[in-house]
Amino acid sequence: MTSDTPTPLGELLRLREAHLGKALSIAHGKPLHITHGSMQYLYAADGTRYLDLVNNVSHVGHSNPRVTQACAHQMGLLNTNTRYVYNGLTEYLGRIADTLPETLSVGFLVNSGSEANELAVRIARAHTGAHDMVVVEGAYHGHTGMLVDLSPYKFRGPGGKGEPEPWVHVLPIPDSYRRDGVDFPAEARLAIEGAGRFAGLLIETMLSCAGQVPLPEGYLAAVCRAVREQGGLLIADEVQVGFGRVGSHMWAFEESGVIPDIVVMGKPMGNGHPMAAVFTTPEIAASFEQMEWFSTFGGNPVSCAIGMAVMDCIEHDGLMARAEQLGGRFMQRLVELQDKHPIIGDVRGRGLFLGFELVSDLSTLEPATEEAGQLVNEMRRRGVLLSTDGPHHNVIKIKPPMVLNEEDIDTTLEHLDEVLTSL
Amino acid sequence: MTSDTPTPLGELLRLREAHLGKALSIAHGKPLHITHGSMQYLYAADGTRYLDLVNNVSHVGHSNPRVTQACAHQMGLLNTNTRYVYNGLTEYLGRIADTLPETLSVGFLVNSGSEANELAVRIARAHTGAHDMVVVEGAYHGHTGMLVDLSPYKFRGPGGKGEPEPWVHVLPIPDSYRRDGVDFPAEARLAIEGAGRFAGLLIETMLSCAGQVPLPEGYLAAVCRAVREQGGLLIADEVQVGFGRVGSHMWAFEESGVIPDIVVMGKPMGNGHPMAAVFTTPEIAASFEQMEWFSTFGGNPVSCAIGMAVMDCIEHDGLMARAEQLGGRFMQRLVELQDKHPIIGDVRGRGLFLGFELVSDLSTLEPATEEAGQLVNEMRRRGVLLSTDGPHHNVIKIKPPMVLNEEDIDTTLEHLDEVLTSL
Numbered sequence: 001m002t003s004d005t006p007t008p009l010g011e012l013l014r015l016r017e018a019h020l021g022k023a024l025s026i027a028h029g030k031p032l033h034i035t036h037g038s039m040q041y042l043y044a045a046d047g048t049r050y051l052d053l054v055n056n057v058s059h060v061g062h063s064n065p066r067v068t069q070a071c072a073h074q075m076g077l078l079n080t081n082t083r084y085v086y087n088g089l090t091e092y093l094g095r096i097a098d099t100l101p102e103t104l105s106v107g108f109l110v111n112s113g114s115e116a117n118e119l120a121v122r123i124a125r126a127h128t129g130a131h132d133m134v135v136v137e138g139a140y141h142g143h144t145g146m147l148v149d150l151s152p153y154k155f156r157g158p159g160g161k162g163e164p165e166p167w168v169h170v171l172p173i174p175d176s177y178r179r180d181g182v183d184f185p186a187e188a189r190l191a192i193e194g195a196g197r198f199a200g201l202l203i204e205t206m207l208s209c210a211g212q213v214p215l216p217e218g219y220l221a222a223v224c225r226a227v228r229e230q231g232g233l234l235i236a237d238e239v240q241v242g243f244g245r246v247g248s249h250m251w252a253f254e255e256s257g258v259i260p261d262i263v264v265m266g267k268p269m270g271n272g273h274p275m276a277a278v279f280t281t282p283e284i285a286a287s288f289e290q291m292e293w294f295s296t297f298g299g300n301p302v303s304c305a306i307g308m309a310v311m312d313c314i315e316h317d318g319l320m321a322r323a324e325q326l327g328g329r330f331m332q333r334l335v336e337l338q339d340k341h342p343i344i345g346d347v348r349g350r351g352l353f354l355g356f357e358l359v360s361d362l363s364t365l366e367p368a369t370e371e372a373g374q375l376v377n378e379m380r381r382r383g384v385l386l387s388t389d390g391p392h393h394n395v396i397k398i399k400p401p402m403v404l405n406e407e408d409i410d411t412t413l414e415h416l417d418e419v420l421t422s423l
Numbered sequence: 424m425t426s427d428t429p430t431p432l433g434e435l436l437r438l439r440e441a442h443l444g445k446a447l448s449i450a451h452g453k454p455l456h457i458t459h460g461s462m463q464y465l466y467a468a469d470g471t472r473y474l475d476l477v478n479n480v481s482h483v484g485h486s487n488p489r490v491t492q493a494c495a496h497q498m499g500l501l502n503t504n505t506r507y508v509y510n511g512l513t514e515y516l517g518r519i520a521d522t523l524p525e526t527l528s529v530g531f532l533v534n535s536g537s538e539a540n541e542l543a544v545r546i547a548r549a550h551t552g553a554h555d556m557v558v559v560e561g562a563y564h565g566h567t568g569m570l571v572d573l574s575p576y577k578f579r580g581p582g583g584k585g586e587p588e589p590w591v592h593v594l595p596i597p598d599s600y601r602r603d604g605v606d607f608p609a610e611a612r613l614a615i616e617g618a619g620r621f622a623g624l625l626i627e628t629m630l631s632c633a634g635q636v637p638l639p640e641g642y643l644a645a646v647c648r649a650v651r652e653q654g655g656l657l658i659a660d661e662v663q664v665g666f667g668r669v670g671s672h673m674w675a676f677e678e679s680g681v682i683p684d685i686v687v688m689g690k691p692m693g694n695g696h697p698m699a700a701v702f703t704t705p706e707i708a709a710s711f712e713q714m715e716w717f718s719t720f721g722g723n724p725v726s727c728a729i730g731m732a733v734m735d736c737i738e739h740d741g742l743m744a745r746a747e748q749l750g751g752r753f754m755q756r757l758v759e760l761q762d763k764h765p766i767i768g769d770v771r772g773r774g775l776f777l778g779f780e781l782v783s784d785l786s787t788l789e790p791a792t793e794e795a796g797q798l799v800n801e802m803r804r805r806g807v808l809l810s811t812d813g814p815h816h817n818v819i820k821i822k823p824p825m826v827l828n829e830e831d832i833d834t835t836l837e838h839l840d841e842v843l844t845s846l
Contacts, residue, residue, distance in 0.1 A: 007510050015513030019520055020505075021531040022712050033508045036501045055503065057719060063499055072495035076486055078459045079695035080478065082443075085456045087430050090438030097442055108444040111534040111697040112720055118567045143716060144541045145548075146568045159714025267719060272502035274534040274697040274720035289445050291582025293566060296480060296690060297535055297697035 037062025138210030211390025212355025247324030247351030460485025561633030634813025635778025670747030670774030
């Protein structure tokens with residue numbers, strides 16, 4: 001068994017150098033050697049406690065005891081695959097289905113958001129008979145071959161081909177801050193009509209890698225109409241924002257009143273345990289029955305027990321209501337900070353999925369990329385983990401475990417005020 | 424939390440009907456309602472104990488306490504992602520690297536065999552600059568869009584397109600039983616040369632879905648030479664057969680003396696926990712550094728602790744030596760059975776990855792598909808889980824948890840003798 005005694009950082013880094021693929025980079029510039037976690041906090045080998053404001057995967061808290069216990073209990077009892085019938089699988093699927101619009105009643109369980117988005121696209125293609133896909137500029141949907149082609153964040157980024165494949169159509173970012181005044185629904189409709197025949201639009205219901213951008217009001221409804229007119233399906237990627245993070249609803253798409261054809265969920269689903277899902281209608285699922293589909297690990301009894309415990313935490317601990325309340329407080333205090341520090345060009349988000357954008361000039365919106373990096377580093381020195389996102393790496397993203405408290409927020413804002421003053 | 428009290432089977436099936444994608448079929452014809460597992464045994468809701476001879480995922484035994492304990496311990500301490508530095512990741516990668524040829528020192532951890540094969544192909548394409556791939560007839564490599572295109576078992580099967588994509592080249596099955604007398608290395612070389620420029624050959628080091636077919640002697644060395652002459656990489660898919668199952672070696676490719684360029688491992692790696700890996704050389708990994716690669720869950724501390732516990736079980740409990748010894752006993756007794764029952768056309772395999780093929784005519788090799796199904800059902804009635812595989816569904820596959828014992832084998836053989844007599 002692995003020892004719990006921390007290995008010296010230098011030795012760990014030497015071993016990473018030797019054995020770990022270097023396509024993987026380390027968070028927070030300087031490596032952070034973490035030894036344990038507890039709810040909203042991570043603890044480093046040198047004893048420092050960090051408030052974690054970036055790891056949305058640890059949705060109900062690092063090392064949440066309810067999740068650990070559910071996992072250990074089920075692992076001691078049974079772990080097998082969905083070719084067998086066992087308690088837990090259908091209860092879990094039913095529980096998730098109960099949080100979705102009634103039509104989205106059929107679920108597929110897999111092991112990651114990448115597997116889930118892959119499956120969603122396969123299902124959309126089987127149902128429509130079309131092959132092309134539409135995505136949004138700046139989006140990241142996963143690390144498989146096809147999903148890199150469907151992720152402008154990757155194919156336009158370092159090592160990418162630069163241009164989309166002929167079967168990929170890209171909608172401009174509906175960013176109300178940087179592209180103020182554009183008629184986004186009209187712009188999207190034109191691009192969707194221009195795409196011809198396609199299987200679906202894969203869209204995050206709040207844009208994450210693109211810079212924590214909420215969709216403008218009416219946008220999702222408009223693109224949904226345009227997509228369906230072309231015979232395509234609307235696939236809502238809720239991997240980053242689902243499971244009550246937006247506070248007002250369990251799923252971010254619910255705000256828009258639109259019912260997607262397929263919903264993809266992932267990251268927080270197992271609080272760090274590898275699990276993800278695709279839900280769709282019985283009619284669309286039926287189109288996918290021609291070829292047998294099977295995931296060795298997807299929907300195993302341990303994953304289901306963990307998923308169930310996460311849902312228990314969300315419900316019993318009232319985490320959605322807390323996300324709304326705490327997110328509101330966070331947002332309000334950030335807006336106050338914006339009044340004081342003109343470098344904050346925009347504050348945006350919903351619930352505990354927030355972002356604020358740093359600019360060096362409020363008229364040209366010149367990104368304050370360097371300052372954003374400095375802010376993250378200085379906040380880390382003060383024990384608060386944040387990170388940057390967006391095409392210019394100048395958006396500070398906030399998506400903490402949902403179990404933080406008012407004091408965490410107030411302390412963060414005090415530090416932010418001091419750091420912004422010193423920049 | 425999910426109740427441990429078994430739900431009535433009818434109710435579970437009704438809920439599956441309502442919520443589970445029907446592209447997923449149930450094992451063993453009639454649904455088997457399993458409530459718990461212990462090492463080589465699964466227990467049904469009606470109290471029946473089944474000897475499990477098919478679930479190679481439960482490599483070190485169902486509900487293995489060492490694995491459960493390692494998981495619970497680490498979950499209580501820390502679960503995070505590889506952007507942080509923590510104990511356990513590099514120790515685990517190093518431990519796996521130590522079982523591989525020295526050159527294969529760089530690892531990538533993911534959540535399933537599908538993700539691992541996807542990554543292996545992406546790496547091969549990045550390294551060679553070529554796009555085409557070569558695979559073997561009858562192979563199954565995973566459920567993503569690209570891997571279905573690379574799996575003749577899928578694209579030639581129900582719901583498939585029938586023919587390979589233009590970028591996919593298929594080698595005939597080197598099946599020494601059904602295609603006796605063919606010069607397989609020469610046949611493969613011709614096909615590989617005909618493929619032109621390609622990124623790699625993705626090949627299981629023992630064919631599984633194709634019918635538990637060991638590669639003929641000299642075959643892997645010959646195809647490896649041909650592949651490299653064309654500028655391609657040899658990708659060994661060890662997802663089904665790795666981790667000591669073949670008994671003589673930790674990896675099935677080792678038998679051939681060939682060192683692959685990329686090795687893919689999965690199923691037994693976490694004893695049911697979703698994890699898988701790709702290992703390659705530092706030179707090949709370096710070609711993949713142009714674009715950042717990240718898996719949210721891959722290589723998390725809990726997966727590493729579980730993987731480490733599985734390796735502990737394999738080593739401390741001497742499971743490789745047991746696989747060789749028990750597999751030898753199994754094989755010998757099956758060969759004896761073959762002498763008595765002419766319906767057994769062939770017995771084959773290595774260690775605890777075995778198969779026997781039923782034929783109704785020893786000269787035409789007419790597949791005894793119906794009898795194979797009857798045998799599986801009757802063995803199940805007697806408390807032994809087996810299943811069929813191969814293009815004609817007439818191969819009985821045997822790949823049990825590696826913790827079974829001599830008595831399990833002897834009892835199985837007695838039942839098999841009686842069932843074959845009654846057919």
